[in-house]
Amino acid sequence: MAELWFGYVWPLIWIVIKIVLIVAPLLLSVAYLTLAERKVIGAMHLRRGPNVVGPWGLLQPIADGMKLFFKETVIPTGTNRAVFILAPCVTFVLALIAWAVIPFGPGLVLADINVGILYLFAISSLGVYGILMAGWASNSRYAFLGALRSAAQMVSYEVAMGFIIITVLICAGSLNLSAIVAAQKNLWFVVPLFPMAVIFFISTLAETNRHPFDLPEAENELVAGFNVEYSAMIFALFFLGEYANMILMAGITTILFLGGWLPPADWALFTWIPGPVWFALKMALLLFVFLWVRATFPRYRYDQLMRLGWKVFLPISLAAVVVVGGVVVAFDLQPVLR
Amino acid sequence: MIVQAFAFYLFASVAVAAGVMVISARNPVHSVLFLILAFFNSAGLFVLLGAEFLAMILVVVYVGAVAVLFMFVVMMLDINFVELREGFLQYLPIGGVIGLVLLAELVIVVGGWTLAPGTAQIAAAPAPAADAISNTHALGALIYTHYIYLFQAAGLILLVAMIGAIVLTHRRRPGVRRQRIADQVRRSPAETIKMVNMPPGAGI
Secondary structure (H helix, E strand, O other), X not given: OHHHHHHHHHHHHHXXXXXXXXXXXXXXXXXXXXHHHHHHHHHHOOOOOOOOOXXXXXXXXXXXXXXXXXXXXXXXXXXXXXXXXXXXXXXXXXXXXXXXXXXXXXXXXXOOOOOHHHHHXXXXXXXXXHHHHHHHXXXXXXXXXXXXXXXXXXXXXXXXXXXXXXXXXXXXXXXXXXXXXXXXXXXXXXXXXXXXXXXXXXXXXXXXXXXXXXXXXXXXXXXXXXXXXXXXXXXXXXXXXXXHHHHHHHHHHHHHHOOOOOOOOOOHHHHHOOXXXXXXXXXXXXXHHHHHHHHHOOOOOHHHHHHHHHHHHHHXXXXXXXXHHHHHHHOOOOOOOO | OHHHHHHHHHHHHXXXXXXXXXXXXXXXXXXXXXXXXXXXXXXXXXXXXXXXXXXXXXXXXXXHHHXXXXXXXXXXXXXXXXXXXXXXXXXXXXXXXXXXXXXHHHHHHHHHHHHOOOHHHHHOOOOOOOOOOOHHHXXXXXXXXXXXXXXXXXXXXXXXXXXXXXXXXXXXXXXXXXXXXXXXXXXXXXXXXXXXXXXXXOOO
């Protein structure tokens, strides 16, 4: 009995507790990211943003959530019901399971697997299915067009992202995310790989379908894109998934280029602040840039988007793999495994 | 051990069931979705074998790229389901033959393992011990040294396929207006803007 308890049941309960400890703050941050987005863009437009529900509008996301929760779920007759319901679930689940390998601090990670970065890349490349399935199952022209645009866009920018990840891996010498962060102990990768970091950040904008690459849901041409037929909770799942993906992408960029949980310098004042706080601060900075970009740039035209992905980012990142690899081998910067 | 065995039978049975559904589903889009499910469970089996690199590459390449293209094609094509069913009996013999050939090859390989367990080791390059280094390192150390020519040949075949696809589909259509970014950037205000001082009421 004791063996069963300590061998199987207790580890299971402990993992569930850890998952709740990751997912609950994540969903809370998603809720407050939506508020932050409206507040930040309001400030940039010289407006106040939401300020009625609760003090300074702090309860606004809760009110929005309640509204979506109590609305009626409408499933149009022409839809393919199973796929229609499955699509938002896929988006939401994918946005959550990626967090299993994110290290929040030294040793603070749910699953410290050897191929962590490949796992993240695999999960982010699956994000396209939620959108594609939603667009097809909706049986609506607008939704389908939005889904096709989005699929082509996400596949295009993934190629450049993959090559940039390879340049980081060459410098770090490991696929393990904790090892990648530990390799930045002396110098964050954003310094030697600055152009790659910029391209990676722009690609994450395209990967999460954010402005200026939000063609899948271009309101003025496609109504709302792939999620036009969705309502109430199944719409909320899309929304939560999309914002959780934004936070995830900010987290990946932080781990790859901004040194994860490491403080900016090894000074006493900085090292007193715990690692997860540094991680959260860096992600918050990147998320602010996400919102800033949305308030600043006009939307790309579709052919310009494809040109940027295939004719600009792909050649540059491909060349970067060769150059970075060559430099690392030529100057013996990374101990190569024999 | 019980957990591993349970996971193996779960992944294996779902993979086989999904495989059956791929060929028996009426709707081609559902077929592709079941194919993705089968890929996922195969990746799970790889993880159980300790080949986590292969598992992740399977998901990235097959689910993340190949199946997306399948999905694209299946969704875009206006497929007549009745017409698709008609040829079933006609293609059954050749399909059956291909299936039998694959089955025979599998039997030969697995039979070789069980009858003469040492044969595979003789043919293969010496692989490093699995617990000494991660299997990504082990795979890289083999592919880029012992199997470098085969690896490069596989890359060349892919390159030829890519060039072939481009040659077959690319055509220059005359009369299409394209945006030339270099030309736009090269323009200067001096050659594009003309300042005209018009007296009021005169018209052009």
